[in-house]
Amino acid sequence: MSKKTIAVLTSGGDAPGMNAAIRAVARTGLTSGMRVLGIRQGYNGLLEGDLFEMDLRSVSDIIHRGGTMLYTARSPKFNSPEGVRQAAEMARKMGIDGIVVIGGDGSFRGARDLTSEGIPCVGIPGTIDNDIASSEYTIGFDTAMNTAIDMVDRLRDTMESHSRCSVVEVMGRRCGDLALQTGIAVGATTILVPEVPFDLDKDVVERMRFTKKTGKKHFIIVVAEGVGGVDRLAKDIEARTGIETRATVLGHVQRGGSPTRRDRVVASEMGYRAVTLLAEGKQNRVVVMRDGKITDLDITEALAMERTFNKKLYEIALKISI
Ligand code: F6P
Numbered sequence: 001m002s003k004k005t006i007a008v009l010t011s012g013g014d015a016p017g018m019n020a021a022i023r024a025v026a027r028t029g030l031t032s033g034m035r036v037l038g039i040r041q042g043y044n045g046l047l048e049g050d051l052f053e054m055d056l057r058s059v060s061d062i063i064h065r066g067g068t069m070l071y072t073a074r075s076p077k078f079n080s081p082e083g084v085r086q087a088a089e090m091a092r093k094m095g096i097d098g099i100v101v102i103g104g105d106g107s108f109r110g111a112r113d114l115t116s117e118g119i120p121c122v123g124i125p126g127t128i129d130n131d132i133a134s135s136e137y138t139i140g141f142d143t144a145m146n147t148a149i150d151m152v153d154r155l156r157d158t159m160e161s162h163s164r165c166s167v168v169e170v171m172g173r174r175c176g177d178l179a180l181q182t183g184i185a186v187g188a189t190t191i192l193v194p195e196v197p198f199d200l201d202k203d204v205v206e207r208m209r210f211t212k213k214t215g216k217k218h219f220i221i222v223v224a225e226g227v228g229g230v231d232r233l234a235k236d237i238e239a240r241t242g243i244e245t246r247a248t249v250l251g252h253v254q255r256g257g258s259p260t261r262r263d264r265v266v267a268s269e270m271g272y273r274a275v276t277l278l279a280e281g282k283q284n285r286v287v288v289m290r291d292g293k294i295t296d297l298d299i300t301e302a303l304a305m306e307r308t309f310n311k312k313l314y315e316i317a318l319k320i321s322i
Contacts, residue, residue: 005035006278007051007096010068011042011075011103011110014255015126015140017263018068018102023059024271025100025124030056032279037096041071042103043078043110046087051094063264066143066256072103078110088117098278100271102126104138105303108286112299120283122274123299126267128255131175134302135288139270141178142262144171144254148182151250156186156220165208165219165245167234171254172224176309178254179224184317189219191317194226195309200233205240211322212243219243269294 008025010018022038029036036054039045052058062069077083091099091114098120101111104127111121125132128144148170159166172178176193183191189211190204198204208219221237223230234247259267270287273294277285285296 003033003035004097004279005037005095006098006100006275007037007039007091007094008070008100008102009039009042009045010070010072010126011101011107012072013104013127014066014068014072015128015138016066016143016255016257016259017139017267018126019062019065020259020264020267021102021124021126021139021271022068022070023063024268025275026054026059027056028272028275030054032275034275034279037094038070039099042073042107043075043083043087044073045071046090046099047075047078047083049090049094064258066258074106084110084113084117088114088119091119098122098283100124100274100278102139104129105132108299108303111286112284112303115284115299120278121299122277122283122296123286124270124274125286125288128178129172129175130177131172131307132288133305133307134286134297135290136292137266137289139263139267140255140259142260143257145178145181145185146260147254147257148178148250149185151253152182152186152220152222155248156218159218159220159246162244163217165221165234165237165241165243167221167223167230167237167245167247169223169225169228169230169247169249171250173226175307176224176226179222180310180314180317183222184313184321186220186222187321188222188317189321190221191314192221192223192227193309193314194224196311196314200236201240204237207322208237208241208243266294
């Protein structure tokens, strides 16, 4: 029987820890006697045949680096039945028996479609947003959160000196997890997330007034990107409270930097499991964390799951940050 060839790609927004996952995939594949190919720039690279042969040293000195050594892309061309067919044809031409796709939900939809075109795929959740319903954890979340905490701690220093209010936007288009956890960790007076509707007077201004009466002079409001509008919010807060208010959008700084211990370890374990699944002949699976353990699910079932926001933790945050 000929040697099995697997390939690995990263797709969608990058996340710290993706390199650790690539490393685990390459090393597990190679030490299990497989041929391993790296695909550059996500599905675009597959369409264009932008691949290279990996050896044990191709993934040296990357476990501590942010970004992705394979580069990444969002590929509109791949996002059509014709694009998927062409990508599958290219994979067959390159002798690929299976692909590990590291990315978010959009990337998993691509993996599912490629599997239906005859190319077995396994997904690994990699996105700083933690917005994948089937997995309690996505690679990059811990690093991004720690970056956001560090940035807000810096803002707090200057807000405190000037007795000001800081309205800070953290990433998360559809998911408030980054905002919630960052907000708790920095003691934000209010946390605004897309999952919970809010009233400016009741949920922001009143809380600030109450806190001020008890002696607090500076305030931090953490806002998820999905809520947005921090400039407007800052102006409205200043107008209603008379407290000088500044808006800050943290932006892409949250997507870079050296991954934390948690992201390196989870990525390594997930990468190992993805290759083990392909070695066992499994396909259309996604590696996930459930009840704190790394396991796997059918991609189609995983994609149909609905995310639940941790309302209990949100209530705790509001109760103690006052
Ligand atoms: O999905 C990760 C993420 O960083 C989101 O939080 C954010 O909305 C989006 O990607 C930004 O995408 P881009 O890098 O294409 O601007």
